[in-house]
Amino acid sequence: VASREDALAVIDPNSYADWDKALDTFDRLRRDTPVVRIDSPDGEFDSFWLLTRYEDAMRVSKDNAHFLNAPRPSVFTSKQGEEFARQITRAQGDESPNLVSSLVALDAPKHPQLRRLTQEWFMPKNLRTIEAAVRELAAKTADRFVAAGPEADFVPLVAAPYPLHVVMQILGVPEEDEPRMLFLTQQMFGGQDEELNKSGLANLSPEQIFQIVTGAVADFEAYFEGLAAQRREHPTTDVATLLANADISARDRAGYYIIVAAAGHDTTSASTAGAMLALARDPEQFAKVKADRSLVPGIVEEAIRWTTPVQHFMRTATEDTQIGDVTIKAGDWLMINYVAANHDPAQFDNPRKFDATREANRHIAFGAGAHQCLGLHLARLEMRLLFEALLDRIDSVELAGEPRRAKSTFVGGLKTLPLRFSAC
Template identity: 45%
Template sequence: MSTMIDYCAIADPSIWADERGLLALLDDMRRNAPVAWVEPPGFRPFWAISRHADIMELERQSDRFLNGPRAVLQSIDQEEAVRAFTGGSDQLLRTLIHMDNPDHRIFRAMTQEWFQPRSLGKLQQRITELAKRTVDRMAQSKYCDFVADVAVWYPLQVIMMILGAPESDEPLLLKLTQELFGPQDPDMQRQEADAPDMGTVQQFFAYFSAMTDARRANPRDDVATVIANATIDGRPIGHLEAMSYYIIIATAGHDTTSSATSGGLLALMRNPWQLARLRDDPALIPSAVDEMFRWTTPVKHFMRTATEDYTLRGQNIRKGDALMLLYHAANRDEEVFEAPNEFRVDRSPNRHIAFGYGPHLCLGQYLAKMEMRALFTELVPRLEHVELDGYPAWVQSSFVSGLKRLPIRYVLTDG
């Protein structure tokens, strides 16, 4: 193993809510210990991988570095709670991020066509109209918490549209998503004494079980119908896999976009000359959206497990070792990005890996970019002035996280 370097803070959820502390830690790891063996108290040890090139190298080899059984970082207590709840399984859910081939390839193909640009084109007008309504609502006031009042609702409404879920269920799905991704954050976690994560999952399962029954009885032109009626070799997919499929679309499908949206606006506020460039040249909005994803990297990490011995930057990774792929660190890699700690709306090329890389490249990346392009196309030309009206705050989570508060005051022109 490598010389012990104390980078254990990477497993502490609170560091992910400390903007400056996190970036300082990731910069130090990337420069001084890009392949670091860490043994955080309360966690099984793992390798922390922070260089862009190294993460891409590992992601290309999905047969050597598996998603299962440790897809995301959890404490030993969390792992034991999952096994107790599931009767011995290491996985509370079995989504695409937990699967390896051949299952990953088969399950991904079920909905892949739905999330391709050609299919998403039919949603463009509805998303554009939703973006305009969102900004129109903002214009009714001069103050808001951009996260709580705007950023969480807009992409959620798009996902509800794709699932064919009623608008009245939006508050429930938002609450469950925040509980699922923020179990260590006091503002997000489920207020339940015993097994809060499991309570959230059980509530999700009940909701989507009812949706499955409804779509089997009355199919529609939506993603929920695809999942409800999916088969493999002529047989319906398993209940766990179906419920997990709904959950990953309903949660990651909007939470990541809301994080990039709110973090992107904060970056524009901190770099007003970049906002001015967008106003002067709206053609830069697509590249600005990519820069927002690089800058915020809503999915902070995934875990992989080595199936054989492997050498990376001189470090001997053993069969069975776990690796934490730090996408947030890789997206500030000075070997790949010129001035990586500068926010540039015209950054080109922009080889960020906020959506992952290789076989597990995010299924919803085109939808996320479409949503954000529509929103900022509507917002930027009307935004005469914007400034902080308090302090921003971030979610305490090492997995999927971003801003949880962004109080602003602003002046918007009429649309």
């Protein structure tokens, strides 16, 4: 069992804000107790096993028969959050609106049936059909950034709005409705960490949070049923049209929209900001990639490993099994910690170094197995096009202040990145 201090380091949102300290804790746990039980110091959540080795994270992620995503794919870190998660889980059995009829909280046979509906759409071949539109958006975003110079915060101007806009476009949400959709997704994830406070939910009871969250889900569902009706009448080639014409229930359709909308922006935003941070700290690397654009994909891939925006997902074991020295019992809950796995020195030389020339950068930031990120090719495409556009417009860049990290155990990354730069 991990010490109280280590347990807090893993589940306290504040602890990820001090990144090096969090990595130190993972290094120590990986060395001494690579599979360790985390007990909630205040009984706020059920105990789980923390995995810090890359090879264990890979094995569990790929074994979808013995390690299930449902019913609780992520751990909540506040009392309200955990109680809210329990209520959502209870509501799963009936027709109450719930968050969890989404890909990431489903297992076979329903998971592959739903995933198949959009799998091809998200493959590189199809993404070529949206490349010109994404490139145009990247150019506009880069222009706006340069116009705000010579000093500007990269996160609110570039890293946050750009991926949000792309994901809303592919879901068919018109620009004027984007703020409403963003607000609803924040409310739906109201039980989570920093967002809890942002949505003003921190002081409410679990019942009140449950009402707000399920209300947001119902609004979302109604909105997308309207949009689906429009797409059935006037089909296009977007994801919205695919889902509109799929033979699935309104709840499954809403769950699908929700997971794509929610998974598609904060994640890409965090690794985009991480890539820019690495370039701002290393003028030599910036000069190299500016002179040779074939290095951009390496920068993108390393930024995704180095930042590991999705910090964990949970699994539930279906039968007794051995991981390292530990026997996991059927029904036990496990945390795949992607941050720890992506900083495992057994897999990555000098893991804390940002090294865009890493050979075979087989990181696990996108997960692995049946639930591996559906949007991974889109995330890479978005980032590549954005950095090409930025490198066309900027000659040099450096930090203009200390960046601030998100306080979250789930999706992390930078919330501010003050930069000073010179335009070409």
